[in-house]
Amino acid sequence: MPEWRKDPVVDRWVVISTERSKRPSNFKVTEERIKGQVCSLCPGREHETPPEVLSFREQGTRRDNPGWWVRVVPNKFPAVSAEAAPEVYNKGIYAAMDGLGAHEVVIESPDHVDNLDVEDDRQIEEILWAWRDRLLSLRQDKRMKYIQIFKNFGETAGASLEHTHSQIVAIPMVPHDITLEMEGAKKYTENTGRCIFCDMIASEIQQRERMIMQRERFVTLAPFASRFPFETWVMPVKHQHDFAGITKEEAVELSSMLRCLLVKMALLLHKPPYNMVLHNSTVNLPDTSYYHWRLEVLPRLTVIAGFELGTGLYINPTPPELAAKCLSEC
Amino acid sequence: MPEWRKDPVVDRWVVISTERSKRPSNFKVTEERIKGQVCSLCPGREHETPPEVLSFREQGTRRDNPGWWVRVVPNKFPAVSAEAAPEVYNKGIYAAMDGLGAHEVVIESPDHVDNLDVEDDRQIEEILWAWRDRLLSLRQDKRMKYIQIFKNFGETAGASLEHTHSQIVAIPMVPHDITLEMEGAKKYTENTGRCIFCDMIASEIQQRERMIMQRERFVTLAPFASRFPFETWVMPVKHQHDFAGITKEEAVELSSMLRCLLVKMALLLHKPPYNMVLHNSTVNLPDTSYYHWRLEVLPRLTVIAGFELGTGLYINPTPPELAAKCLSEC
Numbered sequence: 001m002p003e004w005r006k007d008p009v010v011d012r013w014v015v016i017s018t019e020r021s022k023r024p025s026n027f028k029v030t031e032e033r034i035k036g037q038v039c040s041l042c043p044g045r046e047h048e049t050p051p052e053v054l055s056f057r058e059q060g061t062r063r064d065n066p067g068w069w070v071r072v073v074p075n076k077f078p079a080v081s082a083e084a085a086p087e088v089y090n091k092g093i094y095a096a097m098d099g100l101g102a103h104e105v106v107i108e109s110p111d112h113v114d115n116l117d118v119e120d121d122r123q124i125e126e127i128l129w130a131w132r133d134r135l136l137s138l139r140q141d142k143r144m145k146y147i148q149i150f151k152n153f154g155e156t157a158g159a160s161l162e163h164t165h166s167q168i169v170a171i172p173m174v175p176h177d178i179t180l181e182m183e184g185a186k187k188y189t190e191n192t193g194r195c196i197f198c199d200m201i202a203s204e205i206q207q208r209e210r211m212i213m214q215r216e217r218f219v220t221l222a223p224f225a226s227r228f229p230f231e232t233w234v235m236p237v238k239h240q241h242d243f244a245g246i247t248k249e250e251a252v253e254l255s256s257m258l259r260c261l262l263v264k265m266a267l268l269l270h271k272p273p274y275n276m277v278l279h280n281s282t283v284n285l286p287d288t289s290y291y292h293w294r295l296e297v298l299p300r301l302t303v304i305a306g307f308e309l310g311t312g313l314y315i316n317p318t319p320p321e322l323a324a325k326c327l328s329e330c
Numbered sequence: 331m332p333e334w335r336k337d338p339v340v341d342r343w344v345v346i347s348t349e350r351s352k353r354p355s356n357f358k359v360t361e362e363r364i365k366g367q368v369c370s371l372c373p374g375r376e377h378e379t380p381p382e383v384l385s386f387r388e389q390g391t392r393r394d395n396p397g398w399w400v401r402v403v404p405n406k407f408p409a410v411s412a413e414a415a416p417e418v419y420n421k422g423i424y425a426a427m428d429g430l431g432a433h434e435v436v437i438e439s440p441d442h443v444d445n446l447d448v449e450d451d452r453q454i455e456e457i458l459w460a461w462r463d464r465l466l467s468l469r470q471d472k473r474m475k476y477i478q479i480f481k482n483f484g485e486t487a488g489a490s491l492e493h494t495h496s497q498i499v500a501i502p503m504v505p506h507d508i509t510l511e512m513e514g515a516k517k518y519t520e521n522t523g524r525c526i527f528c529d530m531i532a533s534e535i536q537q538r539e540r541m542i543m544q545r546e547r548f549v550t551l552a553p554f555a556s557r558f559p560f561e562t563w564v565m566p567v568k569h570q571h572d573f574a575g576i577t578k579e580e581a582v583e584l585s586s587m588l589r590c591l592l593v594k595m596a597l598l599l600h601k602p603p604y605n606m607v608l609h610n611s612t613v614n615l616p617d618t619s620y621y622h623w624r625l626e627v628l629p630r631l632t633v634i635a636g637f638e639l640g641t642g643l644y645i646n647p648t649p650p651e652l653a654a655k656c657l658s659e660c
Contacts, residue, residue, distance in 0.1 A: 005424065148636075150640050224421070309607055
């Protein structure tokens, strides 16, 4: 019997196939392989990108020149622009606004490699720190209300550049999906005095059936109402609403856990295309301390098709309990 | 300057790239080509599907035998099941329900063809009529609250069978996305006494810049806040909240317009993968007459990636005004 499951924070149901459960070997994955050797994100070609907004680099090297190990640049083809007004205007019966926002690319390695699983913990830690620095910097523009950090790996997951990179988009409104999540979390805190995500983590640590990795500061688990096969969430154990609040010690443990998860996925699912998505609290808005950030890793093994586009609901052929078992044993 | 645009019914913003607008020739499409010659949906192999729940067939032919031109069968691998209870139960701190629902396949032709654009108007009319009949039949199960009719064409859009078909999924809850749409429409009607979709159609007929086709009973347009390049909506001009209320005369005009749209898309965009999604009012719930149904055709020329999955917002590189111009001139 398939099962409907409800996300505990937002009003979103998923169908989990519990009978014909799809195991890793049931998915046809064309393993992502690196094609190029050098590209415009590689060292020595810094002039082919807009000037950097941040880099971690060797002492004595000059900006927009080699010597960096992480480099952040504005997107050459940005979806949104900082030179715009935040006013909503009418277009006939509709509402519109200039395409205000910021769009940056985090070049995650000077080497022309295609994924994070080949990096060492130290390099991933530096990437996380670059995310943190840009989160803090971009919110200085008080017009911005949400900052989305994400990574697309593989063409199926939307990557158009092969060189390993993530993206940051700052926007002047809170997306409705995030509003719902914030409201769900807030309501729970108002009713119970506790954080819904902290309670979820406590329950999962006790239950164990969806737990993939547990360390002192972070857990990796398959969420109860997983939308995608092998969907995983990495969450801080201690309540923390804002990713930008992580300490160096936390970044060390998080980078090690994240690398471990990506290596497991590459081994188990043959380097599948995936999206990595940070869910973080809003910025430049009143108190959001009831929120609890997480990093979602979403392998793209199924297609978002007509049913999902029509309803916003998902059909997931792999129970998260099975996904957690495979990933934790891998 | 890119532009943020807000959907007039739900709180969903999209970014429209107005500078580097992508024209049809800017999309890399691998034209879908038919591979097989015969399959389990073809006549003569009716025993390979579950017994039919509806067929339009020649007089004197027997059910589950050849002689049909449209045939509807339960999905052999259903995502949901009718033999389930509609009660929500607790699983630890979470809520779940048996996988109640119905999942059917509409076999849209006895010929092993892969798309509707090769069919004639009369055949499409019969398919629309089968949709209507199943909408009326499935709502007899009072546990069902929403019925999603959709079509996936091409692997990228989620089609796993090549033989032209659509799918119907009846579910025991109203998806949150549909709740939002219904609430948006209801609020507008309460405030103005009018239908928001009727007002939208009137405005688009007057403005013309997003209109693709206009006939007596139906219009085809590119919506103001299009999420996807060449997204199109087919809508009844006269207010109608429920697709199942269409008359024979309406089905005749709708089938002709729909075929025309699919032929235009095939010519302009080289048989792109697409999803077709019916947005219809809920069933077995109090008065929903303020709603206005539509049929969405969503070519899959861009990838739903990390930004979209994280925020629920979309970046659309083709302004709907350009899409409408290309499609109406084609």
